[in-house]
Amino acid sequence: MIKLLILVSLISFKAHAKLQVITTTTNLASLAKYIAGDHVEVKSLCLGVQDPHFLEAKPSYIFKLSKADLLISVGAGLEVGWLPLIIQGSRNPKIREGQMRHLVASDFVELLEARPVDISRSQGDVHPEGNPHFMLAPSQSIKVGKAIMDRLVLIDVKNQSTYENNFLTFKNQILEKAKLWKHIKDKKIKVVSYHKTLSYFYEEFGIQNVDVLEPKPGIPPSASHIIGLIHRMKKENVKKIIVENYFDETVAKRIQREIPGIIIEIVPVAVEGSKSVDDLFDLYNYLIKKIGA
Numbered sequence: 001m002i003k004l005l006i007l008v009s010l011i012s013f014k015a016h017a018k019l020q021v022i023t024t025t026t027n028l029a030s031l032a033k034y035i036a037g038d039h040v041e042v043k044s045l046c047l048g049v050q051d052p053h054f055l056e057a058k059p060s061y062i063f064k065l066s067k068a069d070l071l072i073s074v075g076a077g078l079e080v081g082w083l084p085l086i087i088q089g090s091r092n093p094k095i096r097e098g099q100m101r102h103l104v105a106s107d108f109v110e111l112l113e114a115r116p117v118d119i120s121r122s123q124g125d126v127h128p129e130g131n132p133h134f135m136l137a138p139s140q141s142i143k144v145g146k147a148i149m150d151r152l153v154l155i156d157v158k159n160q161s162t163y164e165n166n167f168l169t170f171k172n173q174i175l176e177k178a179k180l181w182k183h184i185k186d187k188k189i190k191v192v193s194y195h196k197t198l199s200y201f202y203e204e205f206g207i208q209n210v211d212v213l214e215p216k217p218g219i220p221p222s223a224s225h226i227i228g229l230i231h232r233m234k235k236e237n238v239k240k241i242i243v244e245n246y247f248d249e250t251v252a253k254r255i256q257r258e259i260p261g262i263i264i265e266i267v268p269v270a271v272e273g274s275k276s277v278d279d280l281f282d283l284y285n286y287l288i289k290k291i292g293a
C-alpha cells in the first residue's frame with residue numbers, strides 16, 4: 001500500500017512537472033502537440049465532435065484552466081459564448097485575454113469574410129469578426145504553429161531548440177504534403193456546405209463554395225432559403241453537399257431528393273472528429289479525399 005502511494009505521488013509529481021497547455025479546440029491541441037513534443041501536456045476543452053461555437057461551459061473546464069500554464073484559443077469570436085466565463089471562473093489571472101500566457105491564434109492570421117462587426121452581430125451572425133475556422137487550411141496551421149513556437153519559447157526558454165526543431169519539422173511535412181494535395185485545384189470542384197467551416201480549405205484548394213445551407217453563420221436553414229438554394233445548385237451544376245458531422249443532415253437529404261444524383265459527404269472538421277482522424281495530417285488527408293474526389 002505504501003509502495004502504491006509513493007508510486008501515485010511520483011506519477012502526479014511527474015505530471016505536474018510538465019507545462020500544462022489547454023487549447024479550446026482539438027485542431028489547436030494537435031498542432032500544439034507537434035510543436036511542444038514531450039515537454040508539455042496538451043488538452044483541448046472542446047471535443048472533435050462538438051461545434052466550438054456553442055460549447056456548454058462546464059465546471060471541469062474551469063478546473064482545467066485553473067492549472068493551465070498556457071491557454072491557446074482560436075479567437076475571432078469563436079469562443080465568445082463560453083470561454084470568458086470559464087476564464088473568469090478559473091481564477092487564473094495569467095491566462096486572461098491580453099496576457100502573455102493566453103495565445104489568441106486569430107491574431108496571427110488574416111481572416112476571411114471580415115465585415116463590420118456591429119452589422120453582422122446584430123443579425124445573429126456567429127462570425128462577426130470574420131471567419132474563425134482558419135485551422136482547416138494547412139497553410140494557416142503553419143502561421144499558427146509559428147506563433148505557438150514563439151510563445152512556448154517565451155515561457156520555457158530552456159527547451160527553445162526543441163520547439164524550434166519541432167516547428168520546422170511540422171512546417172516541412174505540411175509543405176511536402178501540399179505537393180500531393182495540390183492536384184485537386186485543377187478539378188474546379190463546386191460544393192454547397194452547411195456552415196462556412198471550410199472556407200479557408202476551399203480557398204486553398206480552389207474549391208468553389210456556391211452557397212451554404214445556413215442563410216447566415218449560426219442561423220438554421222429556412223424553407224425559402226432552401227428553395228433558392230436548390231434552384232442555384234441546379235443552375236451551377238453542383239454535385240456535392242458537404243455537412244460538418246456535428247450538424248443535422250436532414251436538410252441536405254431533402255435537397256438530395258429534389259436533385260437526383262447529388263452526393264452528401266458528412267465530414268469531420270476537427271481532429272478526433274472521426275475514428276480515423278487522430279491528428280491534423282489525418283484531418284487534411286480525409287478532407288482532400290472526401291471533398292476532392
Ligand SMILES: [Zn+2]
Pocket residue numbers: 053126127132133195196197217
Ligand atoms: Zn463558424
